[in-house]
Amino acid sequence: MPQTATAPPARPSTPRERARAQTIRDIVRIGREHLAQHGAAALSLRAVARELGVVSSAVYRYVENREELLTLLLVDAYNELGDAVDAAVQACPEGDFTARFEALGVAVRDWALAQPPSYALLFGSPVPGYQAPAERTTGPGTRVIGTLAAILDGAWRAGQLSRADPRGAAEAAQLAADLAKIRGEMGLAVPDPELARGVLVWTSLFGAVSFEVFGQYGKDTFAARDKLFAHHLAVLAGVAGLRS
Amino acid sequence: MPQTATAPPARPSTPRERARAQTIRDIVRIGREHLAQHGAAALSLRAVARELGVVSSAVYRYVENREELLTLLLVDAYNELGDAVDAAVQACPEGDFTARFEALGVAVRDWALAQPPSYALLFGSPVPGYQAPAERTTGPGTRVIGTLAAILDGAWRAGQLSRADPRGAAEAAQLAADLAKIRGEMGLAVPDPELARGVLVWTSLFGAVSFEVFGQYGKDTFAARDKLFAHHLAVLAGVAGLRS
DNA sequence: GCAAGTCAAGAGCAGTGCTCACATTTGTTG
DNA sequence: CAACAAATGTGAGCACTGCTCTTGACTTGC
Numbered sequence: 001m002p003q004t005a006t007a008p009p010a011r012p013s014t015p016r017e018r019a020r021a022q023t024i025r026d027i028v029r030i031g032r033e034h035l036a037q038h039g040a041a042a043l044s045l046r047a048v049a050r051e052l053g054v055v056s057s058a059v060y061r062y063v064e065n066r067e068e069l070l071t072l073l074l075v076d077a078y079n080e081l082g083d084a085v086d087a088a089v090q091a092c093p094e095g096d097f098t099a100r101f102e103a104l105g106v107a108v109r110d111w112a113l114a115q116p117p118s119y120a121l122l123f124g125s126p127v128p129g130y131q132a133p134a135e136r137t138t139g140p141g142t143r144v145i146g147t148l149a150a151i152l153d154g155a156w157r158a159g160q161l162s163r164a165d166p167r168g169a170a171e172a173a174q175l176a177a178d179l180a181k182i183r184g185e186m187g188l189a190v191p192d193p194e195l196a197r198g199v200l201v202w203t204s205l206f207g208a209v210s211f212e213v214f215g216q217y218g219k220d221t222f223a224a225r226d227k228l229f230a231h232h233l234a235v236l237a238g239v240a241g242l243r244s
Numbered sequence: 245m246p247q248t249a250t251a252p253p254a255r256p257s258t259p260r261e262r263a264r265a266q267t268i269r270d271i272v273r274i275g276r277e278h279l280a281q282h283g284a285a286a287l288s289l290r291a292v293a294r295e296l297g298v299v300s301s302a303v304y305r306y307v308e309n310r311e312e313l314l315t316l317l318l319v320d321a322y323n324e325l326g327d328a329v330d331a332a333v334q335a336c337p338e339g340d341f342t343a344r345f346e347a348l349g350v351a352v353r354d355w356a357l358a359q360p361p362s363y364a365l366l367f368g369s370p371v372p373g374y375q376a377p378a379e380r381t382t383g384p385g386t387r388v389i390g391t392l393a394a395i396l397d398g399a400w401r402a403g404q405l406s407r408a409d410p411r412g413a414a415e416a417a418q419l420a421a422d423l424a425k426i427r428g429e430m431g432l433a434v435p436d437p438e439l440a441r442g443v444l445v446w447t448s449l450f451g452a453v454s455f456e457v458f459g460q461y462g463k464d465t466f467a468a469r470d471k472l473f474a475h476h477l478a479v480l481a482g483v484a485g486l487r488s
Numbered sequence: 489g490c491a492a493g494t495c496a497a498g499a500g501c502a503g504t505g506c507t508c509a510c511a512t513t514t515g516t517t518g
Numbered sequence: 519c520a521a522c523a524a525a526t527g528t529g530a531g532c533a534c535t536g537c538t539c540t541t542g543a544c545t546t547g548c
């Protein structure tokens with residue numbers, strides 16, 4: 001049974017293992033190019049093999065199947081997005097939570113618009129017949145929401161998060177169990193109503209980006225899309241309770 | 245050159261034309277089943293032909309290619325969603341705009357959860373290599389946003405839409421040209437700030453539904469998803485300016 | 489009745505994912 | 519150093535896909 005990328009090699013790296021790791025990196029690199037150019041569904045192992053200068057069956061020595069290559073690209077893209085978001089957020093003053101939130105939103109949008117197929121792989125309709133293995137993707141896949149939660153939690157702890165207005169309070173109360181679990185897992189202090197609104201802000205942010213990336217706005221409904229998104233971010237900051 | 249579904253036959257329907265139309269309906273019906281079961285990317289003309297009891301090349305007499313079948317299914321799904329939303333909205337009292345808005349949201353979510361692949365075809369990542377022809381899809385594709393706009397516009401005309409709070413007003417002003425065009429095309433009276441918020445509510449609604457349908461919440465982060473969505477709807481109603 | 493139009497069939501092309509038997513290279517060990 | 523074994527590359531092959539084209543059968547309108 002060939003050792004695939006699922007199990008990383010042990011610490012002492014023999015030359016062979018390094019060559020193997022390099023080949024896998026090449027495969028991922030070529031796969032990423034193909035993904036960017038033709039989209040996830042058009043990603044072909046045979047095409048990757050051709051570009052790698054090797055016969056098609058040879059790549060199966062390094063990658064179990066097409067799904068695993070998709071998973072590798074998924075993790076790759078999640079980390080790229082996470083890095084971009086973290087860099088943008090950390091470029092803002094530590095105490096300016098509104099600026100940090102808006103930097104996060106802009107970073108997500110910029111990254112998505114720069115590489116739509118990768119964004120589609122992460123946040124679009126799931127590739128049919130492909131279920132991302134949770135144990136390998138939840139880590140990098142939760143980086144953005146983790147950063148967002150940290151921003152809102154920081155604002156709360158700093159006393160800079162306005163209390164949510166009562167609209168929706170009744171429904172939020174019914175989410176107490178779920179919210180408590182999230183608060184525990186992520187080590188947050190934000191109370192229920194504000195946390196629930198944070199979830200909405202999270203989904204709304206990606207909803208706005210997805211509409212734009214996936215072309216739901218049509219061809220020429222919005223000319224000033226940057227401004228539209230800036231407006232959305234400003235309103236969402238208010239929904240989250242951040243000071244303007 | 246075979247006459248495909250692009251050009252509908254003239255009024256006087258000969259038996260041949262009726263048989264032809266029936267065959268196309270059968271193809272769409274089978275295609276819809278395959279779409280529901282295996283997703284858009286796995287939709288195979290050959291499989292449809294098999295189930296139709298005909299050799300694969302025969303379906304090309306009725307459907308130009310795979311793309312056109314996808315377009316037919318797209319229009320079909322848009323209309324199904326539009327019908328579901330309209331029925332839900334019209335079941336509410338005419339003057340209760342908040343109830344109408346929430347009925348719209350619930351209808352979208354219910355329809356999406358009932359048939360994820362169809363929802364994915366409409367609002368997920370675009371099928372690679374496939375660009376929906378605008379002249380055939382914009383009509384049915386804008387039914388939901390049209391209904392939503394009608395609700396908010398009705399509320400505004402009835403004096404039941406609170407003015408948007410100033411957050412985001414500066415950004416909304418920069419959208420004046422786009423918003424004026426939308427207002428003209430759809431015959432609306434809502435002023436800029438409220439209209440801009442309506443756009444955000446629209447994208448946010450579908451963002452929340454997409455996250456749930458596409459599995460972004462993970463497996464067990466939220467147990468009470470109905471309540472979560474109800475909360476989102478309540479908050480979004482407030483964002484739109486609807487009275488609670 | 490016959491020509492025109494329509495339709496289904498089947499072969500075929502180029503591509504895909506993936507498997508398997510075989511050959512070759514490479515690193516380790518007697 | 520030679521022999522062995524593990525890792526790697528090869529090419530054929532299977533079953534599938536979208537799509538085209540030719541051929542023959544059928545239906546319809548004149």
